[in-house]
Amino acid sequence: MITQYLFYFLTFVAIFCALLVVFSKNPIYSALFLIVTFFATAGHYFLLNAQFLAAVHIMVYAGAIMVLFIYVIMMLNLNQEIEPHKSSLIKIAATLCGCVLGLVLVAALRETDVVAVSDYTNPGIGLIEKLGNVLFGTYMVPFEISTVLFLSAMVGAVFLSKKTIH
Amino acid sequence: MEIIKGIPLTSYILLCSILFSIGALGVLYRRNALVIFMCIELMLNSTNLLLVAFSRYFNDTNAQVFVFFIMAVAAAEVSVGLAILMLVYRNTKTTDIDALNKLKY
Secondary structure, rough: OOHHHHHHHHHHHHHHHHHHHHHOOOOOHHHHHHHHHHHHHHHHHHHHHHHHHHHHHHHHHHHHHHHHHHHHHHHHHOOOOOOOOOHEEEEEEHHHHHHHHHHHHHHHOOOOOOOOOOOOOOOOOOOOHHHHHHOOOHHHHHHHHHHHHHHHHHHHHHOOOOOOOO | OEEOOEEEEHHHHHHHHHHHHHHHHHHOOOEEEEHHHOOOOOOOHHHHHHHHHHHHHOOOOOOHHHHHHHHHHHHHHHHHHHHHEEEHHHHHHHOHHHHHOHHHH
């Protein structure tokens, strides 16, 4: 019962803060509400018994990515006054498009009847031990390739941030 | 589908659809490139949540490994994207994406 209440609470927080990310005038408020959304998602991961992923999610998103965002916001000194404004026609069109997309997705997936693979649910699949076995067994090569991706991203970011590019 | 702790899988599917639509709405609604990045993160996030939900309901660890890779790609994307954004700001003095319309003409 408590799980259900937690689920609805986290769902409410996630959706409410996601809406505030979009509709906040000030970019720094958007970033802060995005952090709240990430924490709500991490709570969902805990409810789904993915403890390790929840920890990694908080570390990577709230710890690394959002720090980058807030750092850039502060460095560019973005605030409400210099926030670019769209015409209300485009805003209405964007809202309509978003709502129609949500409506179509919800209407199409509302009645989905997912066939269960097995009735037995193993609560230990989110633990680091099993995850590590799969990550360093089946997915060894993609894991190594992702490190190359990180290296190239780092080199690219440093190269782009240099003062002069010839 | 069997119900885990009173929450059907359909609830997670609906939650993730709504989060994804909010992200898409944000990409269309805002003009600030930084907020558009945040909305892309929101969409990636909803996909992650859906993958974790499926992995829980189907007893499959592979989906959680995919979540790892999505997180890795998101981190790389943000670092390069923000560097590009800094470059754009240095050249145009704004983060308005409508300033980048030279290819239109």
